Amino acid sequence: MSLVTLAVVSILFGAGTYLILQRMLSRVVIGLGLLSHGVNLLIILAGSRPGEPPIVGDHHAAAGVVDPLPQAMVLTAIVISFGVTAFLLALALRSYLLTGSDAVEDDIEDRRIGGTDVDKVAEQEETSA
Amino acid sequence: MSWMLPAVVAGPLLAAGLTLLSGRRLWLQRVITLVGVGGVLGAAISLLVAADSGSAQVSQMGGWAAPVGITLVADRFAAIMLTVAAAMLLLVLIYAMAQLKSDALDWWFHSKYLVLTAGISLSFVTGDLFNLFVGFEIMLIASYVLLTAKTGKGEIRATMSYVVINLVASTLFLVIISFVYITTGTMNLADLSVVMADVDPAIRSGLSMLMLVVFGIKAALFPLFMWLPDSYPTAPTPVTAIFAGLLTKVGVFVIIRTQTLLFPHDGPSDLILFVAGATMLVGVLGAIAQNDIKRILSFHIVSQIGYMIMGLGLFSFAGLAAAILYIIHHIIVKTGLFLVGGLVEAEHGTGALDRVGGVLHRRPAFALLFLPFALSLAGMPPFSGFVAKLALVQEGLMLDRGIIVGVSLLVGLLTFFSMTKIWGAVFWGRETEATGDAGFGMVGATVLVVALSLSVAAFAGPLADLAARAAIDILDPSIYAGLVLGVGG
Numbered sequence: 001m002s003l004v005t006l007a008v009v010s011i012l013f014g015a016g017t018y019l020i021l022q023r024m025l026s027r028v029v030i031g032l033g034l035l036s037h038g039v040n041l042l043i044i045l046a047g048s049r050p051g052e053p054p055i056v057g058d059h060h061a062a063a064g065v066v067d068p069l070p071q072a073m074v075l076t077a078i079v080i081s082f083g084v085t086a087f088l089l090a091l092a093l094r095s096y097l098l099t100g101s102d103a104v105e106d107d108i109e110d111r112r113i114g115g116t117d118v119d120k121v122a123e124q125e126e127t128s129a
Numbered sequence: 130m131s132w133m134l135p136a137v138v139a140g141p142l143l144a145a146g147l148t149l150l151s152g153r154r155l156w157l158q159r160v161i162t163l164v165g166v167g168g169v170l171g172a173a174i175s176l177l178v179a180a181d182s183g184s185a186q187v188s189q190m191g192g193w194a195a196p197v198g199i200t201l202v203a204d205r206f207a208a209i210m211l212t213v214a215a216a217m218l219l220l221v222l223i224y225a226m227a228q229l230k231s232d233a234l235d236w237w238f239h240s241k242y243l244v245l246t247a248g249i250s251l252s253f254v255t256g257d258l259f260n261l262f263v264g265f266e267i268m269l270i271a272s273y274v275l276l277t278a279k280t281g282k283g284e285i286r287a288t289m290s291y292v293v294i295n296l297v298a299s300t301l302f303l304v305i306i307s308f309v310y311i312t313t314g315t316m317n318l319a320d321l322s323v324v325m326a327d328v329d330p331a332i333r334s335g336l337s338m339l340m341l342v343v344f345g346i347k348a349a350l351f352p353l354f355m356w357l358p359d360s361y362p363t364a365p366t367p368v369t370a371i372f373a374g375l376l377t378k379v380g381v382f383v384i385i386r387t388q389t390l391l392f393p394h395d396g397p398s399d400l401i402l403f404v405a406g407a408t409m410l411v412g413v414l415g416a417i418a419q420n421d422i423k424r425i426l427s428f429h430i431v432s433q434i435g436y437m438i439m440g441l442g443l444f445s446f447a448g449l450a451a452a453i454l455y456i457i458h459h460i461i462v463k464t465g466l467f468l469v470g471g472l473v474e475a476e477h478g479t480g481a482l483d484r485v486g487g488v489l490h491r492r493p494a495f496a497l498l499f500l501p502f503a504l505s506l507a508g509m510p511p512f513s514g515f516v517a518k519l520a521l522v523q524e525g526l527m528l529d530r531g532i533i534v535g536v537s538l539l540v541g542l543l544t545f546f547s548m549t550k551i552w553g554a555v556f557w558g559r560e561t562e563a564t565g566d567a568g569f570g571m572v573g574a575t576v577l578v579v580a581l582s583l584s585v586a587a588f589a590g591p592l593a594d595l596a597a598r599a600a601i602d603i604l605d606p607s608i609y610a611g612l613v614l615g616v617g618g
Contacts, residue, residue: 020297025289032296039303046307070310073259077303080266084296087270091277095289098282105286 227570348380366471
């Protein structure tokens with residue numbers, strides 16, 4: 001059971017990392033979403049063995065009951081990542097409206113250091129647009 | 130009095146809600162925000178007085194005793210940080226109110242600023258690793274909005290990378306939280322410090338390094354600082370000033386807290402000293418290459434973080450005391466420098482070195498405000514930076530760490546050089562046309578920051594004693610554990 005979960009966690013992390021390294025902002029947003037799903041699963045995994053639900057009537061025996069703390073933490077983390085994803089989407093939309101493209105441009109300074117003629121590139125971009 | 134601990138977090142959040150309810154009635158928003166941030170400062174000062182007189186306040190949320198419940202603690206170190214941070218938040222708020230006076234976007238500013246205050250307070254006083262994550266997130270989400278609210282086409286790329294990099298760091302933080310929980314089964318920092326001692330040393334140093342990486346991103350350590358100089362200069366001056374003064378220092382605070390509390394070292398750590406040296410050097414070299422006031426100053430944030438981490442890396446009583454003194458000095462000076470830079474920008478419409486000049490003739494007062502900050506940043510006597518740097522250098526020599534001391538002195542010299550670059554271009558040179566006018570409130574707030582910075586130098590003795598007492602607390606984890614768990618100590 002936990003081996004399967006672990007495999008899912010690693011797949012989510014792998015795919016998330018791949019997407020974050022893309023140029024398209026929409027993919028970055030999805031990548032971050034996958035990463036946060038992966039980490040949420042990982043925290044649940046930290047609760048170790050499966051067991052009874054932690055809230056059952058009035059029985060107080062701790063044995064056989066799953067650790068409730070990771071679940072509480074995951075709930076918090078889910079809410080936070082939900083809010084942040086919404087904000088990030090708004091920001092990506094803003095970027096799209098401002099620049100007319102979903103792709104993240106190179107840093108101008110990086111281009112300069114890389115030896116690219118910045119003005120020429122800007123000119124080319126203008127003519128192609 | 131322990132009710133003040135939740136109050137420094139809940140108060141600003143409540144005030145943020147009230148500012149939203151007050152709609153576009155600006156005067157009401159301002160009153161609420163001033164009361165909110167002022168209240169945090171008042172509470173922070175009384176928490177500091179209590180902590181320093183030996184009755185540090187601890188508050189267990191929901192009445193659940195530690196380590197089950199969430200603990201808020203204001204020991205000396207946390208209370209010092211909270212007090213300095215709250216003082217800066219209040220002064221920058223006054224500056225911001227004066228600057229944003231004529232701005233139509235003014236109404237959104239106050240609630241975000243209050244949320245930022247709450248997040249910073251929570252990060253300082255929390256005694257729980259997961260709660261620290263929550264504090265970070267509150268602070269960061271407010272910072273995302275403050276940073277991006279006014280970006281145009283030119284800046285959206287830099288702010289986007291700020292947001293994405295911080296989100297990745299937050300995800301890594303959660304990964305560490307789950308690793309720590311798998312290893313120890315607890316989140317309470319005091320409890321962790323007890324349990325961590327029994328953990329396999331290999332796992333422990335792994336966790337320690339992972340934490341250094343995550344908080345290193347927040348604190349802009351070498352080689353994880355690249356997001357900072359790009360994104361900070363894009364925001365309006367008050368926002369940049371408060372970010373520069375406080376946000377990275379929250380990261381430094383957490384690095385010091387976790388490294389000393391959870392992973393106590395016996396002697397100086399070569400790895401941390403190397404990171405410190407590289408951070409100093411790369412930051413200052415980056416600053417020299419820049420051509421804009423705010424960008425120069427942003428690279429100096431990175432460089433100065435190195436000094437604080439150097440104090441931690443020495444892992445000695447005097448080294449940590451020097452680091453604390455350095456943080457106090459740095460928060461004030463860095464915020465002040467950005468405020469002066471903002472004054473120049475407000476009058477000339479730009480901070481580019483080649484387009485502003487002769488400010489000394491037009492506004493001698495600005496030069497007078499800039500000078501103590503610049504000299505202090507470079508570590509010239511008799512300003513506050515000198516006191517803090519002297520303490521670091523002395524301790525470094527005492528522990529026979531000549532290389533890092535040499536690097537730190539060289540970086541001091543280079544810092545001085547890049548300050549003269551700003552001075553030569555902006556304050557001397559041909560006078561340029563002014564397009565605006567910095568208001569009385571902006572100048573007044575900056576004067577207050579200068580006064581605070583000078584009083585750090587004037588009261589260096591008592592402050593160094595206070596930092597020394599805080600360093601004793603930090604170096605002995607059982608004091609913190611005793612405070613929270615009510616045993617030992």
